[in-house]
Amino acid sequence: MEAFLASLVSVAFHGAALGMILYVISVGLSVTMGLMGFANLAHGVFAMAGGYVLTTAISRFDVPFPLALALAFAFVAAASVVLERLLYSRLYTASDLEQVLFTIGLIFIAVAVARFIYGTLQQPVSLPDYLKGQFSLLGRDFPTYRVFIIVFSAVMVALLWFGVERTRWGAMVRAAVDNRAMAQSVGINTKRLFTLTFALGSGLAGLGGGLGADIIAIQPTYPFENLVYFLVVVSVGGLGSLRGPFVAALLIGIADTACKYWLPQYGAFPIYVATIVILLWRPAGLFGRRA
Amino acid sequence: MSDHAGGYSADPRIRRIESLPWIVAIAAFFLLPEYLSLGARILIYVLYALSLDLIVGYAGIITLGHSAYFGLGAYVAGILAAKAGISDPMVQLAAAAAAGALLGISTGAIILRTRALTLLMLTLAITSVLLEIANKATGLTGGADGLSGVVVAPILGLFKFDIFGKTAYLYCLLVLLLGWWLVRKMIYSPFGTSLTGVRENTLRMHAIGAPVYWRLVLVYTLSATIAGVAGGLITQTNQFVGLNVLSFESAGELLVMLILGGVGRIYGAFVGPVVYLIAQDQLAKQFPEYWYFGIGTMLVLVVMFARGGLLGILDGVLVKLRRRP
Numbered sequence: 130m131e132a133f134l135a136s137l138v139s140v141a142f143h144g145a146a147l148g149m150i151l152y153v154i155s156v157g158l159s160v161t162m163g164l165m166g167f168a169n170l171a172h173g174v175f176a177m178a179g180g181y182v183l184t185t186a187i188s189r190f191d192v193p194f195p196l197a198l199a200l201a202f203a204f205v206a207a208a209s210v211v212l213e214r215l216l217y218s219r220l221y222t223a224s225d226l227e228q229v230l231f232t233i234g235l236i237f238i239a240v241a242v243a244r245f246i247y248g249t250l251q252q253p254v255s256l257p258d259y260l261k262g263q264f265s266l267l268g269r270d271f272p273t274y275r276v277f278i279i280v281f282s283a284v285m286v287a288l289l290w291f292g293v294e295r296t297r298w299g300a301m302v303r304a305a306v307d308n309r310a311m312a313q314s315v316g317i318n319t320k321r322l323f324t325l326t327f328a329l330g331s332g333l334a335g336l337g338g339g340l341g342a343d344i345i346a347i348q349p350t351y352p353f354e355n356l357v358y359f360l361v362v363v364s365v366g367g368l369g370s371l372r373g374p375f376v377a378a379l380l381i382g383i384a385d386t387a388c389k390y391w392l393p394q395y396g397a398f399p400i401y402v403a404t405i406v407i408l409l410w411r412p413a414g415l416f417g418r419r420a
Numbered sequence: 421m422s423d424h425a426g427g428y429s430a431d432p433r434i435r436r437i438e439s440l441p442w443i444v445a446i447a448a449f450f451l452l453p454e455y456l457s458l459g460a461r462i463l464i465y466v467l468y469a470l471s472l473d474l475i476v477g478y479a480g481i482i483t484l485g486h487s488a489y490f491g492l493g494a495y496v497a498g499i500l501a502a503k504a505g506i507s508d509p510m511v512q513l514a515a516a517a518a519a520g521a522l523l524g525i526s527t528g529a530i531i532l533r534t535r536a537l538t539l540l541m542l543t544l545a546i547t548s549v550l551l552e553i554a555n556k557a558t559g560l561t562g563g564a565d566g567l568s569g570v571v572v573a574p575i576l577g578l579f580k581f582d583i584f585g586k587t588a589y590l591y592c593l594l595v596l597l598l599g600w601w602l603v604r605k606m607i608y609s610p611f612g613t614s615l616t617g618v619r620e621n622t623l624r625m626h627a628i629g630a631p632v633y634w635r636l637v638l639v640y641t642l643s644a645t646i647a648g649v650a651g652g653l654i655t656q657t658n659q660f661v662g663l664n665v666l667s668f669e670s671a672g673e674l675l676v677m678l679i680l681g682g683v684g685r686i687y688g689a690f691v692g693p694v695v696y697l698i699a700q701d702q703l704a705k706q707f708p709e710y711w712y713f714g715i716g717t718m719l720v721l722v723v724m725f726a727r728g729g730l731l732g733i734l735d736g737v738l739v740k741l742r743r744r745p
Contacts, residue, residue, distance in 0.1 A: 168537060219724065225536060226482050227723045230679055233672050234719025241713035353668060357548055364541040398552040401545045408542055412534040 138269060140387050146275040148382025149282035150344055152375050153337035155362040156289065157330020163306050163369020165221055165323055168228045171235035172334055173352035173359055177243065179205045179335025180347035184252040194257045198339055205335025206328040213327045218320075236352045243349040252347040278340060285333070286375065293371055302326055306369045361404050366414050373416030432608040441690050445593055449586075456585035457657070458701055463592040464653045465693035467599045469678045470686070471646035474603060476675075477684030478612065479639050480619030481532070484671055485543030488527070488550050489520045489644040491666030493651025498567045498661035499560060507573035513595070513652045520648015521641055528640035532633060544668070551666040566662040570655060581656075588657045595653060599646055604686060606642070615639055619684075676715055679722055682729030691730050 158172040179201035186192040186200050212235075220228055260277055263270040293299035305312040305319050313319050338347070345355060361381060366373030381400065388399050411417065448459055468490055475481040493516035500506040500515055531542040554561045561567055574580040579587045606612050617625045618632050625632050655661050664670055673696075681692025704711040726733050 162537065168540070216720070216724075223723070225540075226476065226480075226683070227727065229482060229484070229540070230675065230719055231723040233675065234716045234723065237712045237716030237719065239716075241709050241711075241716060244712075245709045356668070357544055360537075360541050360544065364537055368537065394556060396552045396556055398549060398556070401549045401552065404545045405542060405549070408534065408538050408545075409530060412538045414538075 135269070136390065140390050141383060142271055143275065144383030144386035145379060146278045146382070147341075147344055147386060148379035149279050149286075150337055150341035151358060151362050151382055152378035153282050153285060153340065154334045155337075155359045155366075155374055155378060156371065157327075157333045158359055159363045159366060159368060159370065159374045160302070160306075161327055161330050162363060164302065164309075164326055167217065167221060168225050169217075169232050170229060170356060170360075171232040171239070171352065172331075173355050174236060174239040175205050175209060175331040175334035176338030176345075176355070176359075177239065177347060177349075177351040178208065179338035180342045180345075180351070181243065181247065181252065182335065183339030183342055184254055184347060187255055188253075194260065198336060201339035202332045202336040205338075206332030209331030210324060210328045213324055217327070218323070221323075236356075239352055240349050243351075247349070249349060252342065254342045254347075256343065274343060278344075281340065282337075285336070289333075290371060298322075298325075357401075361400070364414055365404060365407050367417030368414065370414075370416045373414055376415060434604075438687075441687070442593075442597070449589060449593075453584065453586075456589045458697065460585055460589045460592045460657045461654075462693055462697045463589070463596050464650050464657065465674070465677065465697060466690050467592075467596045467653070468647055468650035469674060469681070469689035469693050470599060470603050471643045471650065472674055472678055473683065473686065473689045474606075474639055474643040474646075476678065477688070478607060478619065479615045479636055481636065481640065482540055483543040484540055484668065484675075485545075485547035486643075486647060486674060487666050487668070487671040488543075488547040489524055489647035490651040490654075490670075490674075491547075491550060491554070492523050493517070493520045493648030494655045494661050494665045495554060495561060495567070495651075496648070497652035497655040498570050501570040501572060501655070502567055503560065505571075507571045509572050509575050509591075509656055512572070512656065513649060516648045516652025516655075517645050518648075520651070521645040524641040524644020524648075525637065528637045528644070532636045532640060547666060547668065547671065551663065554663055554666055561661070564663060566660055568660050570659040570661070572656045572659065585657070592653055592657065595649065599649065600686075603646070607686060611635070611638075676719060678729075679719065680729055682731035685728075685731055688729055688731050695730065 154176045155172070157175075158169060161167055161169055161172075182201040182204045183197045186197040187194065192200065216231070216235075220231055223231075256274055260274045262273050264273045264276045265271075293302060301312065301317050301322055304315075305317060305322055309319060338345075338351075345351070358381065362374050362378045365381070366375070366377035384403065385397065385400055388395060388397070392399065407415065445459075445463070449456070452459070471489075472483075472486050475483060475486075496519040497512040497516045500512050506512065506515075527546050531539055531546070534542060555563055557563070558565075572581055575587065575591060579591070581587050614625065614630055614635055617630065618635060622632060651665060654665065677692035677696045678689060679692070680696055681690065682688030700711070703714075722729060728735060
């Protein structure tokens with residue numbers, strides 16, 4: 130019984146860490162898809178880029194870990210602004226098919242560039258000493274790195290929710306998600322809002338990719354391999370919402386960890402089946418606004 | 421839209437120019453005997469792309485999971501040949517078609533009730549489920565090592581699969597001819613026109629009383645059947661099945677081929693795989709990094725500047741030439 134309880138706590142803990150990472154990465158996708166209706170399959174590219182920025186900053190330039198995280202966010206956010214202005218913005222009115230193809234094209238390019246610069250091997254992450262080792266709580270030991278992930282992500286989530294629910298910028302975003310034409314006609318500069326929101330979402334993805342580099346391996350195939358997970362989070366959670374993807378990400382993180390722990394012979398099979406069932410039951414996701 | 425796109429008002433008679441792909445295919449058989457295995461692969465991908473064009477180009481269903489039906493066909497043919505000892509190619513192909521049809525109608529009936537991102541996600545999830553099954557059911561599929569020991573008897577007991585790939589090439593060509601005839605017939609029928617209607621304006625099709633959902637389920641099933649046949653063919657010509665037939669990359673690659681040729685036009689599905697697979701054969705092994713970079717760039721450029729694909733560009737050139745006095 131004690132052993133079962135221990136494994137239950139362990140699965141919940143590791144699952145929560147994975148779920149938090151998935152949320153920080155995917156929340157931007159949910160907002161950009163809800164806000165702009167843009168099917169951005171290349172969102173994982175931003176997360177991968179964040180991971181590479183972090184690992185390179187630490188291993189080549191001896192940048193301290195917190196600063197490397199900030200760099201991952203800033204670098205990816207800045208790069209995404211350029212991409213959004215140059216390419217994405219031209220396709221806001223294009224069909225879903227064209228957006229899907231364009232973003233698959235971006236994935237191919239990113240995979241090739243990553244392989245060209247870094248090779249096919251997984252990037253090792255050298256964590257600082259204070260994130261190694263164990264952290265004792267209520268008589269149990271938890272890996273410090275994962276505790277840090279959960280706490281740090283929780284702070285980010287709180288900031289994000291505060292920003293969207295309580296600030297003027299957040300009110301503008303919510304207005305534009307609900308009714309873009311109306312928001313525009315009351316004088317909101319939706320174009321600039323899109324660019325800013327896109328940059329924030331991509332920056333968060335970069336941050337999540339860097340933060341989770343030790344959990345979701347940073348390698349050139351990252352955007353392909355994890356695409357399904359990010360899309361599951363967004364579609365199960367519901368587009369345009371903040372709460373939906375949070376619940377979905379935690380569910381998926383914990384379910385995935387539980388499956389790997391107790392049912393390794395089935396792989397990710399139960400996750401996919403659960404996704405199918407949930408989407409058939411609620412096509413707009415658990416917290417979706419549109420039916 | 422060009423008149424190759426079909427539709428109710430288009431003349432359904434076969435034009436002279438439409439014999440060109442078949443002349444090229446037969447010429448290739450005699451002139452390029454050392455490339456016949458690549459040729460057979462191209463023919464199979466043309467059939468596969470044709471099936472995708474039906475749903476993406478004509479019915480406007482966006483899918484990232486078409487490899488589910490291709491992969492299922494490949495595995496069904498492979499398992500029959502390697503595990504059940506059924507070596508007759510016709511039986512294998514029929515089984516692959518039936519499996520594709522069955523999966524097509526059962527999944528189509530469920531997922532086609534949804535739209536946009538949800539639909540996209542469901543197609544992806546279904547393929548992922550199949551990939552996971554193929555990966556884990558090692559006793560049946562060989563798992564990550566792939567399924568080898570595929571035995572294919574002579575076709576109709578007469579034509580043996582030779583090491584030069586002559587039989588395989590002609591066999592694939594015949595199956596493709598049949599598939600092309602079927603697809604063409606359908607596109608030029610009222611049914612094909614109603615599909616285009618659904619793609620262009622679903623609400624209006626509902627308003628005029630068209631059974632939109634059933635039309636979509638029907639075309640999806642048909643497309644899955646053809647994809648299953650293409651999968652069966654790839655197993656028979658390779659005599660091996662690997663997990664990659666079900667991968668997301670393979671579904672993506674197929675989309676790339678179709679876009680390159682031109683979506684929503686029957687011969688786009690011919691041009692795309694030919695150009696793509698020949699380029700891949702010549703370039704991909706020497707420059708793998710540049711290859712993916714090139715595909716990605718090409719996709720972005722096509723979406724930005726040439727939405728009709730190569731055939732769309734050709735159309736534009738022809739129109740300009742004709743306008744000149």
